[in-house]
Amino acid sequence: MNALSEYPKYLSPMREIAAYEAMWDEWSEVSYKKIAAKFAENPGFSPSSFVESDVVDRYVKEMESVISRLSVSLNVLINNTFDYPERLRDAEYPVELLYFSGRLDYLGGRGVSVVGTRHPSQEGITRAKRLARLLAKNGYVVYSGLAEGIDTAAHSAAIESGGRTVAVIGTPLDKVYPKTNSALQREIAANHLLISQVPFIRYSKQDFRVNRGFFPERNKTMSALSEATVIVEAGETSGSLIQARAALKQGRKLFILNSCFENPALTWPARFEKQGAIRVREFSDIMNNLDK
Secondary structure, rough: HHHHHHOOOOHHHHHHHHHHHHHHHHHHOOOOOHHHHHHHHHHOOOOOHHOOOOHHHHHHHHHHHHHHOOOOOOOEEEEEOOOOOOHHOOOOOOOOOOEEOOOOHHHHHEEEEOOOOOOOOOHHHHHHHHHHHHHOOOOOOEEEOOOOOOHHHHHHHHHOOOOOEEEEEEEOOOOOOHHHHHHHHHHHHHHOEEEOOOOOOHHOOOOOOHHHHEEEEEEHHHHOOOOOOEEEEOOOOOOOOHHHHHHHHOOOOOEHHHHHHHHOOOHHHHHHHHHEEEEEEOOOHHHHHHHH
């Protein structure tokens, strides 16, 4: 909790955390869209502006209990404070509060998201690793979602090559999905950067079927935080396509590896190319277009 003492005196990070958790736990039909609309109507407001003081007090106690059990350090980014990344405002429903553990300075560097299917081919894994290594060697932070498959390959290769990586996850900071990535998540939280926008209390009260809804939203946040997204390998219904749409809508570069276009079973690569996505045959196609 060391970073929570660094905010201006007029804003208490713990109370803002508590208010954010209360909004998710107590508002009816709550969603990122509903919360974003509320803040859009009230510029400059913080979560505690919308929650009664006695309710905030109650959730402070709940969150103190949650935090006491965490195995990672918990820090927070709140809109309208000095270290909140303005790039997030490009998201359709920008989040007002992010939890994180690790190296916040990574958000100040140039970053590219490397994403794709949870069930890649061996060639897809090889391509993801090579891409992450090359991005890292060229000074880029490698973003991904810590899912199995392409995400795991990208994070691992960035770390192994001495680079930097950011994981934007679809669970609270204290949950791991998939469980096989427990060690990788701990490594990223301790030595790189782990980010979540998922409320602890609401998540704990819902079953996994409802909580799946947090994963698409993290893709939109990941896209906003990075300057470009590269899709390595993805099926017709892959969650990576949510990030592809978000990237184009947010004015970010969208790159698609040529191997995706060569798969006759896929229709999405040509569709996104018509919308402005860039086909990647060589790594230089990414480097040359990032600076345009």
